[in-house]
Amino acid sequence: MKPLKIILIMAVVFISHISSAQTKVFVTEKGKSYHEKSCRLLPKKHIVTTIKRAKVKGYNACKVCVPKKSKQKMSAKKETKPKKVSTTKKTSTRCTAITQKGSQCKRRTRNTSGRCWQHH
Numbered sequence: 001m002k003p004l005k006i007i008l009i010m011a012v013v014f015i016s017h018i019s020s021a022q023t024k025v026f027v028t029e030k031g032k033s034y035h036e037k038s039c040r041l042l043p044k045k046h047i048v049t050t051i052k053r054a055k056v057k058g059y060n061a062c063k064v065c066v067p068k069k070s071k072q073k074m075s076a077k078k079e080t081k082p083k084k085v086s087t088t089k090k091t092s093t094r095c096t097a098i099t100q101k102g103s104q105c106k107r108r109t110r111n112t113s114g115r116c117w118q119h120h
Contacts, residue, residue, distance in 0.1 A: 023051050027059055039065035095119055 025034040026046040034054040035042040041064050049057075095105035097119035107116035 024048055025051050025054055027054055027057075032058075032060060033062040034059045035062045036065040041065070 024037075025048075026037060026039075026042055027034045027049055028043055028046055033041075034049070034051065035046075039062055041062060090110045092108040092110045093114060095107045095109050095116035096114040097105045097116070099105055105116060105119060107118070109116040111117075111120060113120060
């Protein structure tokens, strides 16, 4: 039973490796990136190829659509980077000035005086 499980696992790994190498991507003659079919940067004239061939020819993954194999690498990179925490957070507040009609100004401001650009 164990040899059968091992053979089955090896077959699944092999098939997934082949399918990822055979993932279709699209390149242009003058472009430097490969794209997914749904990418907004992919022009009407394009050439169908695989990720492996595109990388061999010097193409990089598109930064907008990030084709399949590159998505895994990008998500791994995102997890390793520490997030910057801002200690000084500027929040906007409502202007404290009174208008000519006698009501409070409706503009928002980040100015420390509490007044908008017009009433500053």
